[in-house]
Amino acid sequence: PADAGSGPVGPGGGRAYAPPAERKRFYQNVSISQGEGGFEINLDHRKLKTPQGKLFTVPSEALAIAVATEWDSQKDTIKFYTMHLTTLCNTALDNPTQRNKMQLICAAVKFLETDTVCYRVEEPAALAELQRNEWDPVVAWAEKRYNVAIGSSTSFLGPNIPASTKETFVSHLASYNMWALQGIEYVITQLKSLILSMGLIDRHITVEKAVLLSRLEEEYQIQRWGSVEWAHEYDLCELRARTAAGTLFVHLCSESSTVKHKLLQD
Amino acid sequence: MAALGSPLRILRGLLRELRHANGRADRPYRNMPAYQHVVAAFRAHRVTSEKLCRAQQELHFQAATYLCLLRSVREYGALHQEYHGKGERSPEEVAGLVGFRLPQQPGGKG
Numbered sequence: 586p587a588d589a590g591s592g593p594v595g596p597g598g599g600r601a602y603a604p605p606a607e608r609k610r611f612y613q614n615v616s617i618s619q620g621e622g623g624f625e626i627n628l629d630h631r632k633l634k635t636p637q638g639k640l641f642t643v644p645s646e647a648l649a650i651a652v653a654t655e656w657d658s659q660k661d662t663i664k665f666y667t668m669h670l671t672t673l674c675n676t677a678l679d680n681p682t683q684r685n686k687m688q689l690i691c692a693a694v695k696f697l698e699t700d701t702v703c704y705r706v707e708e709p710a711a712l713a714e715l716q717r718n719e720w721d722p723v724v725a726w727a728e729k730r731y732n733v734a735i736g737s738s739t740s741f742l743g744p745n746i747p748a749s750t751k752e753t754f755v756s757h758l759a760s761y762n763m764w765a766l767q768g769i770e771y772v773i774t775q776l777k778s779l780i781l782s783m784g785l786i787d788r789h790i791t792v793e794k795a796v797l798l799s800r801l802e803e804e805y806q807i808q809r810w811g812s813v814e815w816a817h818e819y820d821l822c823e824l825r826a827r828t829a830a831g832t833l834f835v836h837l838c839s840e841s842s843t844v845k846h847k848l849l850q851d
Numbered sequence: 852m853a854a855l856g857s858p859l860r861i862l863r864g865l866l867r868e869l870r871h872a873n874g875r876a877d878r879p880y881r882n883m884p885a886y887q888h889v890v891a892a893f894r895a896h897r898v899t900s901e902k903l904c905r906a907q908q909e910l911h912f913q914a915a916t917y918l919c920l921l922r923s924v925r926e927y928g929a930l931h932q933e934y935h936g937k938g939e940r941s942p943e944e945v946a947g948l949v950g951f952r953l954p955q956q957p958g959g960k961g
Contacts, residue, residue, distance in 0.1 A: 613875075616884075617884065647888065647892075650884045650885050651885065653884060653885070654869070654883065654885040657872075657875065657883065658873065659874050664928065670920075788909070788912045790854070791855060791912075791915060792915075792919045792920075793919060794854055814934070815930065815933075815935070818926075818930055819931070819934065819935070822923045822924075822926045822927035822930060823923075825919055825920075826927055829916050829917070829920035830920050832916050833917055836909070836912075836913055837913075
């Protein structure tokens with residue numbers, strides 16, 4: 586069986602759930618096929634498995650094609666750290682943190698208490714103004730779209746989010762299946778913002794815009810002091826890649842036309 | 852959504868990125884499943900600039916997102932290779948940076 590790398594290693598053997606960073610490409614042909622549980626990825630004649638050894642199956646054909654493309658675009662070495670869709674699928678299949686749907690939802694909504702776009706500075710004045718100009722509209726959009734009060738704060742304690750607001754988001758997120766929720770929680774963790782993530786999920790803003798808004802302070806400093814390519818550009822590309830992967834993952838897992846409902850454990 | 856870019860530009864960008872992403876020298880990128888899927892999806896939904904239906908908007912956004920993914924992964928890979936992929940210098944190279952040479956010790960280190 587072809588798994589992406591070592592499975593759980595255990596005591597003294599290193600991290601329990603992490604494949605090696607790189608490995609030689611060991612397959613010629615990548616293809617997808619449809620099995621009982623969904624779409625599978627074939628590396629030559631071997632079926633791809635998750636780090637925990639489960640058969641790798643995804644509910645959406647488009648997602649399977651995109652995962653297959655990640656594997657097919659590896660050249661001499663397989664760079665696992667660039668294969669974000671594969672990673673997301675592995676997480677959905679293995680659920681290594683063993684969280685149930687409600688735990689995922691609560692983790693997501695908890696981010697609202699320290700949401701980047703609600704957490705404001707008072708100085709420098711130029712940055713404070715930039716935050717107002719760039720972040721106020723997206724907070725206003727979320728308040729209107731979800732009919733909630735959110736606001737923003739310059740206090741180090743962060744904004745005071747009413748319980749009813751949290752409840753609204755909890756019940757909205759509950760309408761997503763487990764796979765999509767893994768994706769949503771992932772995007773929130775990358776952007777450090779529930780509001781920006783909902784903006785993406787609802788297709789109100791693009792990935793590039795969401796990442797820019799998430800990194801607003803960095804961008805402000807870069808404009809003042811210059812961009813250091815090996816750090817700033819590097820981080821920017823990585824955040825864009827992960828955010829784009831997470832967003833695409835959520836959308837492909839939520840499409841009713843391509844999803845086999847029985848496969849997605851709720 | 853004005854910020855998305857025209858469907859045609861996104862399609863062109865996607866096909867270009869897929870050409871870069873083609874890991875197999877022996878297979879034309881037009882035969883990649885992703886290429887065929889993207890082209891078929893654009894054809895089926897005939898994504899135009901007019902705001903017509905929800906499925907078109909979804910496809911438009913998905914296509915723009917996938918393009919962002921492919922492009923960022925490629926750019927990240929290039930930056931990684933350029934700045935972070937080369938490992939450490941050998942002791943000889945380090946010495947050479949400041950104009951020194953390591954001493955020759957015929958019997959090895961004492």
